[in-house]
Amino acid sequence: MMRIAIFDVSHWHFPLYIPVLTDPGITLVGICDDKGFAGPEMARRLDCPLLSRDELLDLDFDFAMIFSRHSEMAATARMVIDKGRPFLIEKPCGLNTAEVAALRLAADKAGLFVAVPFILRVSDLARELSQSGTLSPTGYRHLSFRFIVGSSTRYETNGCEWMLAKATAGGGSVLNVGVHFFDLLESLTESRIISVTAQTKTFRKDIDIDELAMFTREFGFSVSHDAAYLQGFADQIVVKSTDGALRHTTVEYNTDQFYPVFFRDALARCRAGRPPLVGLEEALRALSVVEAGYRSAEQGGAPVAVPQV
Secondary structure, three states, rough: OEEEEEEOOOOOOHHHHHHHHHHHOOEEEEEEEEOOOOOHHHHHHHHOOOOHHHHHHOOOEEEEEEOOOOOHHHHHHHHHHHHHHEEEOOOOOOOOOOHHHHHHHHHHHHOOOOOOOOHHHHHHHHHHHHHHOOOOOHEEEEEEEOOOOOOOHHHHHHHHHEEEEEEEEOOOHHHHHHHHHHHHHHHHHHOOOEEEEEEOOOOOOHHHHHEEEEEEEEOOOEEEEOOOOEEEOOEEEEEOOOOOOOOEOOOOOOOOHHHHHHHHHHHHHHHHHOOOOHHHHHHHHHHHHHEEEEEEEHHHOOOOEOOOO
């Protein structure tokens, strides 16, 4: 039986993980929600205690899930590390690369399993883009993605207004959406992003995070590979091989569907003593790309080198 503690359930992604919490072999020992609004409702829904963060930390649990504000993520994670427990933590894992680097160092020193849900790694998209391993990592020539997830008001609707301020969120669309694609690019190509040029845009005058960003190196996408050309639209990927063969594949583009997939994979790996599919090293690399992109945008889109952390 794996006993799970959940920190700060008001995060808009948390409900996507709930189906896993009823899986056999899982017991939810308690939740906290120090500054959110969803705690009482979630406690009733999950039939578990709603506690303070300190009370939850005092309980005996085997695995933690951390959904805190970005400005508080690293502090919460350090407490779980000090307790010596493995955990899953939502990206970006901290407010900046300095916080995430320190967190990675502490987790590595403690020898703890830490999973970061870059869910594109377990998506239909990743499977098709790699063609189940038949497209070599060195064969990619061009990859273009466009992913527009909605206006900034969705955070207010979900009670997460803190996401609209740099002081508590760290950034906007690049930090919350772009990181998934930076990780996917590095995963597919098995190489590091070394330089970026970026532009960002904020439309609302009452917030200071980016609402729209463009990085250069649809959810549509197009990928050119030595072995094939792939293009995605509607619910399909069209693959045209260099030998002229044409194939249509139906895929799931709703990325929300892959949070339970990633969570189950993380728990299975933790139980088996295996490393996570994605951890703090990958989170730190993606956040380094984000910060380089913000510096580029501040300089009018000038190329900026990505630190190789």
